[in-house]
Amino acid sequence: MSILCKLLLIEDDLPLASLICQYLRANQCDVVHVSSGEEVNLLFNLNEFDIVICDVMLPDISGFELFKTLNKEIHCPVIFFTALDDDKDQIYGLDLGAVDYIVKPVDPAILLARIKVHMRLRNQESSSTLRLNKLVLDSQQKKIYYQGAALPITVQEFDVLYLLAQHHLEIVPREVLFKSIIGRDYDGLDRAVDLIISRLRKKLEELSIDYLVIRSIRGKGYLLSCGE
Missing domain, CATH: 1.10.10.10 (Winged helix-like DNA-binding domain superfamily/Winged helix DNA-binding domain)
Structure with missing residues (x-):
């Protein structure tokens, strides 16, 4: 069975992360889960991932600040996944360079559909860039x-x-x-x-x-x- 993507999920809500991981893995996603910025820094190779889903309210660092660091090291789409639904937060996250901003709660099927969209766009881009x-x-x-x-x-x-x-x-x-x-x-x-x-x-x-x-x-x- 082919893999849709290799995905990094950065989420400190463990029950939610478990639910998302289970659903995405059942739908051909190879998921690595970490729950803090510190755990991200321990990963050996961030460039192995096709897409990153990042919570904003992490226990040790803002997801926005973490993204600024990640953006220097990885070259894949990053999606913010957070309960912060204020328009200013959404605009700020997208202005930082994230490809999407998804407000919790969300049906895992919707999350998967959004992931598929960004993977299609990335594959189209990679053929000519x-x-x-x-x-x-x-x-x-x-x-x-x-x-x-x-x-x-x-x-x-x-x-x-x-x-x-x-x-x-x-x-x-x-x-x-x-x-x-x-x-x-x-x-x-x-x-x-x-x-x-x-x-x-x-x-x-x-x-x-x-x-x-x-x-x-x-x-x-x-x-x-x-x-x-």
């Missing part, structure tokens, strides 16, 4: 987004970064880059690709995207590394 931490490369639009805002780059700059990103931590020979981006064989002298990469580096530096580094490997080509 590539993520590098907070950077999103959209191959259909030939655009790069950083924290939701489109960056001022050319099509050639996009193509270079996208090709390097597809081979993250691998050396991409200059000849391969030249043929793919410029459209002809590299003659050993033309610096067109080097100039494109120079402009791209400058733009990333100006935007303080310092975790993304395009390295020159002498005599071989270029390598993209992506830190935290």
Whole structure:
């Protein structure tokens, strides 16, 4: 039986969490449950999850504050799941970057339906996008987004970064880059690709995207590394 998603549930109401876990697991969700921010910090790899459901009123930290930390480490949809039904709280949670805000109590079937919607959207996005931490490369639009805002780059700059990103931590020979981006064989002298990469580096530096580094490997080509 196929798994719909791997889900992290952060909920301190243990009877409610047990009910939700039981229902979601019966409907092809692989669920990991924790009940505090401290337990989240003990998880080895947050990026293994497809979606996160987070209570707001946790015993040791606000779910909003926890989200600010999680948002630096994970790249999956986060849903706030809380009894706080004030409009201001809902607006604040969504403005932080959560994809949904569900007010308790809610039928587990409704919760599952909302999860399915966000998984469909995520799967549609992943077919045409590539993520590098907070950077999103959209191959259909030939655009790069950083924290939701489109960056001022050319099509050639996009193509270079996208090709390097597809081979993250691998050396991409200059000849391969030249043929793919410029459209002809590299003659050993033309610096067109080097100039494109120079402009791209400058733009990333100006935007303080310092975790993304395009390295020159002498005599071989270029390598993209992506830190935290």
